Amino acid sequence: MSPDFVIQVAERGVYMVLVVCGPLMLLALAVGLLISILQATTQIQEQTLAFVPKIVAVLLGLVFFGPWMLSRMVSYAYNIFSNLSKFVG
Numbered sequence: 001m002s003p004d005f006v007i008q009v010a011e012r013g014v015y016m017v018l019v020v021c022g023p024l025m026l027l028a029l030a031v032g033l034l035i036s037i038l039q040a041t042t043q044i045q046e047q048t049l050a051f052v053p054k055i056v057a058v059l060l061g062l063v064f065f066g067p068w069m070l071s072r073m074v075s076y077a078y079n080i081f082s083n084l085s086k087f088v089g
Contacts, residue, residue, distance in 0.1 A: 001087060016076050020069050024061045031057040
């Protein structure tokens, strides 16, 4: 196994993590930004007000994006296991 091949596999793994986690992170970022703007305009500084909407948004995002995320992860795992002979030999 050459160093270039290891770097390529690691690169694909990091890319897959970013692609799968990206939508949920962007959703949490957007909801957090909206809540922060709401808190700044109303001067309500309750800490739980920032966390509860983000948790709800991420859970709804999991329901919405979950099948797509699962299919991407399964196809990546299938690709890794189908090319297992390249890793061992």
